[in-house]
Amino acid sequence: MKHYSAFAVAREALRYHTGWERAWRSPEPKKRYDAIIVGAGGHGLATAYYLGKNYGIQNVAVIEKGWLGGGNTGRNTTIIRSNYLQDPSAAIYEKARGLYEDLSQDLNYNIMFSPRGVIMLAQTQHEIRGYQRTAHANALQGVQTEWIGPERVKELVPIINLDGPRYPVLGGLWQERGGTARHDAVAWGYARACSAMGMDIIQQCEVTGVRQENGRVVGVDTTKGAIDCDKLGIVVAGHSGQLSEMAGFRLPLEAVALQALVSEPIKPCMDVVVMANTVHGYMSQSDKGEMVIGGGTDGFNNFTQRGSFHHIEETVRALVETFPMISRLKMLRQWGGIVDMTGDRSPILSKTPLQGCFINGGWGTGGFKAIPGSGWGMAQLMATGHSPLTEAFSLDRFKEGRFIDESVAAGVAH
Amino acid sequence: MLILNCPYCGVDAEESELAAGGEAHLKRYGPGSSDDEFHDYMFMRENPKGVHFERWRHANGCGKWFHAARCTQTLEVFGTYSAQTTEPPQEIKDAITAKRPGWSWREYK
Numbered sequence: 001m002k003h004y005s006a007f008a009v010a011r012e013a014l015r016y017h018t019g020w021e022r023a024w025r026s027p028e029p030k031k032r033y034d035a036i037i038v039g040a041g042g043h044g045l046a047t048a049y050y051l052g053k054n055y056g057i058q059n060v061a062v063i064e065k066g067w068l069g070g071g072n073t074g075r076n077t078t079i080i081r082s083n084y085l086q087d088p089s090a091a092i093y094e095k096a097r098g099l100y101e102d103l104s105q106d107l108n109y110n111i112m113f114s115p116r117g118v119i120m121l122a123q124t125q126h127e128i129r130g131y132q133r134t135a136h137a138n139a140l141q142g143v144q145t146e147w148i149g150p151e152r153v154k155e156l157v158p159i160i161n162l163d164g165p166r167y168p169v170l171g172g173l174w175q176e177r178g179g180t181a182r183h184d185a186v187a188w189g190y191a192r193a194c195s196a197m198g199m200d201i202i203q204q205c206e207v208t209g210v211r212q213e214n215g216r217v218v219g220v221d222t223t224k225g226a227i228d229c230d231k232l233g234i235v236v237a238g239h240s241g242q243l244s245e246m247a248g249f250r251l252p253l254e255a256v257a258l259q260a261l262v263s264e265p266i267k268p269c270m271d272v273v274v275m276a277n278t279v280h281g282y283m284s285q286s287d288k289g290e291m292v293i294g295g296g297t298d299g300f301n302n303f304t305q306r307g308s309f310h311h312i313e314e315t316v317r318a319l320v321e322t323f324p325m326i327s328r329l330k331m332l333r334q335w336g337g338i339v340d341m342t343g344d345r346s347p348i349l350s351k352t353p354l355q356g357c358f359i360n361g362g363w364g365t366g367g368f369k370a371i372p373g374s375g376w377g378m379a380q381l382m383a384t385g386h387s388p389l390t391e392a393f394s395l396d397r398f399k400e401g402r403f404i405d406e407s408v409a410a411g412v413a414h
Numbered sequence: 415m416l417i418l419n420c421p422y423c424g425v426d427a428e429e430s431e432l433a434a435g436g437e438a439h440l441k442r443y444g445p446g447s448s449d450d451e452f453h454d455y456m457f458m459r460e461n462p463k464g465v466h467f468e469r470w471r472h473a474n475g476c477g478k479w480f481h482a483a484r485c486t487q488t489l490e491v492f493g494t495y496s497a498q499t500t501e502p503p504q505e506i507k508d509a510i511t512a513k514r515p516g517w518s519w520r521e522y523k
Contacts, residue, residue, distance in 0.1 A: 241461045252457035254436075255486070300416075300434035301486045303463045309415060310430045343457045399453045 001196035004108050023188060024068075024195035029202050032228040033061045035382060036220060037235055038207050038243060040064035041073040042183070043360055043367065044235035045190035045201075046375020047382070049107075052197040054376070055383035060199045061229075062191075063222060065206040069187030072237050075305075075337035076368040077260050077282065077294040079273050081118040081178035083145045085134050086404050088392035089346060090141040095389060096373030100181060103372060109189030111181045112287065118178030118273040119153060121322070123167040127278060131173035145175045156272050164321040167279055180273060180284055186371055210247040210357070217247070217356040231382055232357045238303065238338030240348075240361035249353045251361070252398050253340040256297045258365050259307035261316075261334040263326070265289030279318030283326075291326060293319065297339065297365060307336040339364050344397075346404035349378055349390035358382050359395065421494050423476035435469030438481045439501060463487050465510055465517050467502055470494075483510060 002008065002021055012019050035051060037044045040062045051057040064070075080100055082093035099106075100113050122128045131147060138145040149171050150162050162169045191201055202224065209221035210232065219228040234243045244251045265288050275282035280296035295315030298307050312334060320327045342348060342362040347370070349360050360378045363370060377389030392404060416429040425431075436459070443455045460466070466486045471479050481499070483492040483506050492513065493506045510517055 239463075242463055250458055252459070254459050254461045255463075298434075300468065301437075301461060301466050302489070303486045304489055308429055398457045399449055 001108075001192065004110075023192040024201055026203065027200045029061060029063075029200065029205070029222070029224050029227050032219075033200075034059040034229070035231040035233065036060070036227060036229040037062045037233040038220070039071075039234070039236040040068040040187070040191065040201055040203065041071050041235065041237065042069070042186050042190065042371035043237075043363070043374045043378070044233070045069075045187055045194060046371050047233055047235055047360065047378040048194045048199055048375075049190045049197075050375045050379035051383060052194065052199060054379055057383055058197045058199060060194070061227065062194065062199065062201045063205050063207055063220070063227075064201070064203045067203050068191050068201060069184055072337040072339065072367060073187045073371075074184055075260065075335055076183055077284065077292050078180040078183045078286075078368060079118065079178070079275070079282065079284065079294075080113070080181060080369040081175050081273075082143050082369070083118070083120065083134060083138055083173055083175045083178070084143075084406060085137050086346075086406060087137075087141060088404050089406055090138065090143050092373045092377060092389050092393070093370055094141070094143050094373075095376060096370045097177065099372035099376065101177075103181075103186070103189070107189035107193045109185060109192055111185040111189050113179065113181040114287075115177045115179040116272050116284075117156065118175045118275065119148075119156060119172040120275045120277060121153070121169055122171045122173070123169060123276060123278040125170070128170055131171070134173055143175075144177060145173055148172055148174045157270055157274055159269050159323055159325050160274070161322055161324050167276070167318060167321055169322065178273065180286075183368055186368075190375075207243065207246070210243070210354070212248070212354060215355050217354050230356060233360060233378060233382055234357065235360040235378070237361060237363065237367065238340050240340050240359065244352070244359065247352065247354045247357050251348065251359065251395070252343055253348075253362055254301055255303055255338050255340050256299065257302040257304065257307040257336040258294075258297045258339045259312060259334065259336045260292065260294040261312060261331050262286070262293065263291040263329040264332050266291070266329065269325070276318065276322055279315070279322070281315040281319040281322075283319060283323065290332065291329060297341070303338055305336050305338055339367075341365075342398075344403035345406045347374070347393055348395055349374065349381060349387075349393040350395040351381070351385075352395065416489065416491070418470060418482050418491060419494050420472045420475060420478065421480050421496055422478040423472065425472070425475055427472055427475055431472065431474040433471045433473040435471055435479065438467040438469045438497075460519065462519060465492070465514060465519050467519070469497065485514075
């Protein structure tokens with residue numbers, strides 16, 4: 001792997017950019033790997049990366065049905081924050097946020113992490129109490145957040161309308177080191193670093209079966225033939241249920257569509273991320289100037305990667321009241337992704353009934369922010385059989401009643 | 415936009431008139447049931463990529479609950495039917511079989 005640097009840019013400028021090499025190889029699959037990760041999205045690639053970096057397991061393949069980063073990694077609204085109420089959530093999301101801080105240096109790939117700050121608006125009395133509680137919990141967890149009043153919100157977001165008739169802004173939960181990153185670059189950066197370690201990223205290769213002997217995983221069948229492995233990690237978001245069925249167990253998940261949209265690019269007008277959970281809308285401005293808007297899920301099972309128009313209408317209607325200036329904006333693109341939701345709205349990072357097979361899924365509507373922490377914990381779980389980061393997110397928590405109830409903590413999809 | 419025919423009032427209701435109510439035909443478990451039964455009843459939804467039976471409420475209309483058979487992969491609707499039943503009626507099963515030969519879902523083969 002050639003190192004990216006200012007010097008490399010200058011060198012290539014002098015020779016008409018003929019020296020750049022492909023960021024990752026596209027090899028044919030080998031007969032056998034120590035570990036196979038299914039799913040080359042952010043979580044899958046991060047898992048592979050930390051398996052190699054932290055545990056020296058480098059004979060790894062990452063198998064992807066479509067193209068790298070083409071699922072939810074390329075479809076989210078790129079928000080990074082860790083202001084969660086429950087301790088296990090705060091731990092893994094804060095680990096991820098911390099890793100994002102110097103991920104560009106670590107990967108030698110500019111992921112454009114922008115710790116511009118995230119405000120979660122309180123627009124009801126209930127939310128005020130909820131976020132003040134979260135701010136206190138975060139103080140105990142070592143997550144830097146604070147409760148701010150409406151004047152400070154207006155200072156941070158001049159385009160906001162504080163006294164909307166239906167949804168007045170009463171304050172907010174402010175995380176100064178939250179922000180955004182370039183979502184594609186996160187996948188590309190991890191892929192390049194994995195490839196440099198000798199890992200194989202195999203795209204356009206669908207897993208069609210999970211092979212097992214005596215209750216232990218021994219490999220997978222794919223559209224490019226059978227591949228043997230010692231350990232298998234299933235990291236496929238919306239299709240977790242289909243993969244787990246192949247492996248012979250079921251997961252407490254339902255797949256629904258989550259939508260986002262972006263406006264035409266405009267001049268810089270908002271340099272923080274604003275989330276309005278009462279009305280299911282959140283907005284940030286991308287580096288290109290587009291207003292990036294996300295909403296709520298459709299609420300019914302859906303595998304089509306397209307959502308319902310009226311949900312967009314609801315989101316935009318509420319945001320227009322809070323940000324009157326966006327009423328004149330034209331929307332350029334709208335899309336959907338398939339998210340896998342658990343009963344307690346927290347992810348599953350766990351061993352499974354099939355020995356040697358691990359699952360990382362159920363991130364629902366909030367997976368992007370967790371990518372580095374999720375990969376870190378999942379790699380530890382796969383390599384050593386135990387990780388303090390993932391312990392609370394095990395599959396048996398549903399049977400044992402140890403929910404990590406973030407649906408209550410956040411009040412909405414997060 | 416998803417359009418479902420309400421089997422009670424007969425209206426072709428648009429999605430914004432309806433509220434989704436999750437998987438239909440769940441078998442409910444009460445006191446005395448085992449941990450596994452409770453676990454599956456509470457959390458283990460079918461979540462199929464394909465034919466799905468689900469509960470809907472004509473919320474901004476007649477207010478009645480009904481059932482729908484729908485494909486989660488194509489958003490195609492096979493039909494709607496009364497909620498006062500423990501399994502899909504034969505004509506719904508036939509309509510699905512006509513479009514998805516060989517489909518199966520739980521015991522509704």
